[in-house]
Amino acid sequence: MRVEDKQGTIRHKEGNREMKRTFCQICKCDCGIVAEVKNGKILRIEGDRENPNSRGKLCVKGKNSLDVLYHMDRLKKPLLNTGDKGSPKWKEISWDLALEITENKLGELKTRHGPESVAFLFGTTSRTLDTSLVRRFANVYGTPNVTQTWSICVGPKVLAYLATFGGPSYPTCDFANANFIILWGANPLVSYMHRYHGVVQDILKARRTKGASVVVVDPRESETARIGDFHLRIKPNSDFYLAMGMIQYLIDNDLYDHDFVREYTTGFNKLRESLGGYDLETVARKTDLPIEQIRQITERLAESRPASIDRREGILHSVNGLQTARAIAILMSLTGNVDVQGGLIFNPPIKLNNITLEERLPTGKKPFWGEQYPLASDGSGYLAEAILSDRPYPVRSVFVLESNPVLTLPNTKKVINALKKLEFVVVHDFFLTETCKFADLVLPACTFYEKSEVDVGLLKKVRWFRIRRKVVEALNESKSEAEFVRDLGIKMGYSNEFDFPTEDSMLRALLEGSDAERYSLGELEDGIYLEDLRPGYLRERGFNTPSGKIELVPSILRPFHDDLPHPVASPTESGKYPFLLITGPKVPPYYHSQFRNTQTLSKLNPVPCAEVGKGIAQKMEISHGDIIEIRTHVGRLNIKAAVKENMHPFTVSVPHGWADCNANVLTDDLITEPLSGAPMYRGIPCQVRKALEFP
Template sequence: MSLSRRDFLKLATVAAGGTAISVPIFKSVMAMGKKPETVASNIPTFCEICFWNCGEIARVENGKVVKLEGNPTDPSSRGKLCARGNAGMGSLYDPDRLKHPMLNVGKRGEPKWKKVSWDEALGFIAEKMTKIKATYGPEAVALISHGTGGSFWKYLLKAYGSQNSTAPSFAQCRGPRDIGYTLTFGAGPGSPEQIDLANSKFIVLIGAHLGENAHNSQVQDFVEGIARGAKLVVVDPRFSTAAGKATWWLPIKPGTDIALLLAWINIIVQEKLYDKEYINKYAIGLKELKEEVKTYTPEWASKETEIPADIIVETVREMSRYKPSVVVHPGRHTAWYGDDTQRSRAMAILTALMGSWGREGGYYFPTKVAGIPEYPNLPSPPEPQRLKLSGDWPYAVEATTTSLRKTTITGKPYPVKGWIAYDCHILKTLPNQKETIEAIKNLDLMVVVDVLPYAHIDWADVILPECTYLERYDDLKVGKGKVLSVTIRQPVVQPMYESKPSWWMVRELGIKLGLEAYFPYKDIEEYLKARLDAKSIRFEELKEKGTITFPDTANPFITSGNEPEFDTDSGKIELYSKALKEQGFDPVPKYKRPEMPPEGYFRLLYGRSPLHTFSRTVNNQWLWELYKENELWINAKRAKALGFKNGEYVVLINQDGARSNRIKLKATERIREDCVYMVHGFGHNSKETKKAYKKGADDQSLITRYAIDPLMGGTGMRVNFVKIIKEA
């Protein structure tokens, strides 16, 4: 079944009021009275507007990028870009970009910027890092990164002696689900998720708003699955874009998802609706699971979730009719209430009972074709002397942003004195902005590497302006889906202003730190060539094609000759986890009723727009024109009862007294009465980002509370309540 570009964009833009995507195109500058002579080229690269990293082709005319299109050979884009990817030139030609390295000669938070040379900026950082290492040890410098160039910074920190490289993608996003699935199957659901949506017959979305979260190839697969007739259950307090396509919309009471999941699991085991052969062969713990969930009846769950008991029964019986071609989507941003690993475990158990892991229309196994070796003959980094900052959480497999922040404040278990924030708006990413600022105040060095001057730069000592993804090389993108794909990022135009790519900054800084042995290549091209040579890929060929794929002859699904392996303690799917039990955690998820909003307050929910990536695209001219400010969704009946009108501006105050910027009210039937919702990433307070300045409200400024996941240290952020007041 073919999916037209129109179908794809339709689903991915409905949330913006059905806005048609029409990206203005830069015109070549024409000499007066002369026939223009256009020098044009099509250069493949990959997108960085979000982290799906779609392969794309840039049309360059007379030195200007005039159009971006999907690269048909790249599995992430398949020849199509989402609205944001189409608008990538808006980032390249943003007049507010950071243009020069700068030193803060004022105070942190009240900066006075002095333009300096690259040599001076990197020299300043090297001197501070050397002092920190001598005084506190190398682990006292940490990285917080969120973007492709972050791999170079991580490498530098390792060479320097620190393994404290963190990313919000773990504690604030995917970590809980990756751990929950790994505890069950011995492997996470992957990123991109290894879900066979296009062939699925029954899709369950629990708080995942596909389409509004516009991960390109996944939305294409979702549209295809729906077009082929897949039934869809959407569990969401809000009637999302996806809910508009659903067979069942279950407007669940926020925070009660585990109750629904346990009731579904109970019905499945009681009525023997599970895939018996699959469970007998591949799973352990069915008997214990049955015992643990027996009290979670549909009637009980109905009281908790406010979903009628008969609908709970009907949906799960229908689900089981389509097994194993069932996708229970694992979600993406899963840090909600602090019990998120256990919620993900419940979703993984449901997936297992449907026999969907390793089955067509369910989950596929990623290709086993070997990827690309690292650059050859690099020296080994020094042995870590002290533990990485993963807190006291047994399943924090990496240093977490929140333990880094806490350690920076307390100095325990050891002092942290330097942060490098790469492409990560730390104030808009981490909960509780006051804590982040308190931590920064304890530092001897704060470096920000970024493209745009969003408000977090005010807290830096040094700013390093990175060039955009259209102006630079980065490391290879190696995709492991059903096939192996290798995609190159290369400059399609030369860097503007004095901006530089991360590979260059890191190499220069490394040399200043006396770490030249770790950078034996003269430039990135030499580095990439060496990596590609090891896989017999010609650098020039990859530059020309953008993506090269390696088909896999192995079946991505379980067959008689292709038995699965489960990297758990038992070597089986663990419906009941002895490992969790031994560590004092629930071996089967249990439901604990979350705190409900006090009288007069609403639970604050937040999510994505298909037209923006977090806070980072709000200043992009074309995306800004399509969606300038976020709105506060509120149930129309509640709005009326409170005396608010659709479209009026209001202000939010949370349970701790934190106050938002003004935000436009959207009174709608599409949301429950006990919660409000806004798109994340707006409400910028930096005057330097002129289009984004004061547009909409910042959800993160209202997220002063967070609930820590005791298994892996994730920060549940849907535990804040707000009341609405009139704009003064």
């Protein structure tokens, strides 16, 4: 039978067993889950077949998510470090004492250094409700320094598409209705992010019903490249030249969509006049791709409308990330594939109540990254430099919320030195991570099964909104981020601002004034459908740019002298560093630095391996299974080699997230895309040689 519980939650109940609908929060797919609960414990889970996006499917991480919830090593109580940073000695304390210590430290820091000396760093698992409450606390306290993963993830493409197409809608590709698909620096078979719900099915449908071709642009032979019709094994960090070469070829050979360009774009003549140096011979030399392959792909793009080009971190983690994303946006526009079925379409956002109290933040306060990267929404990659340099002002405390910067931020040695310098470091997490070694206080966090949240459905194929309420009560003394800052706010005298006695009251505050406000929380747990995607809406109404059109030469970038696409100078191969390094390719059982401590998932991929191109292997006499040393100007790493035939021959690729084989000891936090601050995780000049053993 179906019953309505006291909070309004709709549940399926049989005796003392309940089947509760929820959604995963490991990545931003938010896949639907049905959990079988008995006596307050989850017995098993399965995919929710009624979820219109995930349709009953769960990845290997979602299927094994109970291993985290019930892991024996989960933090149970707050821990105070009575030892040194790097060599901690942990003492269990109460939450009351933890809040008291934090209150006193924040008071001291505000008096001595100003509130801006405190920063909050989120990981990718923190979502709308948690981040809203933390930003609310930061604004009331007076610090502008709340940073997440924008700059080290999506920043370049967000700025590029915002400048070209305007906001606030979210662009996504209509793969199922495309005749031609280019996946550029994207590997959806493994990196199964929110935009890729059902992408394999969509591609197969497009192939079956429309004869669509799939092109994968990637130095690696990724899992997706293996199912593509064409694989362009491009030289790392040369994607900008390929995109610009395709643009010049389209224009020089009159292959662009004249009607679309004339009616829906501005800046075409200025763009055309600026072109030069992107002929196919030059581009082939820059990219290590055959001229005929570049010509063939460009002509197919022009002929096979509608077409979709998607771009992911493979092109974004570069000093040219923003410029490459802009060039791809121009390609889509020149071929008439914007705001059309089968091309690039736009999701209207759901408007939730802004509960961050941003008006409480004193005017004129810039975040620590604001002067260096004025267009960036956050600055995680710049955090270590800001701490160590005291520029633009001292940062003396960082709250690390479900993040592991020692493994995920660039230049690990520098990150560790920065953490050691700080006066007060608080980590809120499930486990004692590598970052916890440098903390003063560690607090136990809730998994997604133990806390409430909203799924806003951005970039998903079906426009669907839902909330999640906790499936089981928090284990031990775990708290969500929202509960933690609420309790801290009350402790610090902000009772009026944090009058949220329950998570339901937080949800209601977030929903106030939104389209979802009229529904009960129980109804919202089952989900509601939002406005469908309608290609053509922006072409009819006008794009949200200053001109109302697609801006091939964006006016908002003119003050930064970046309105015309241009390459950004970056380190290149040399006699000392003759090869190119890629870091960060995804490994299926893991999500960034997570899950390597779980029994089931760790067995699936227990040892990190570097993929080595055959050109490097032949030159340096490296065989499959050898231990190799990779060295950059920042650091060195020993790792097992896996020689690959079908990748760019002079490239080596290292996955990230392993504590004992950390790719970020090789990366540089100050070689960045100049507007977004995105670090150069890919295309790094390096040495590779055979090593005798692990150090």
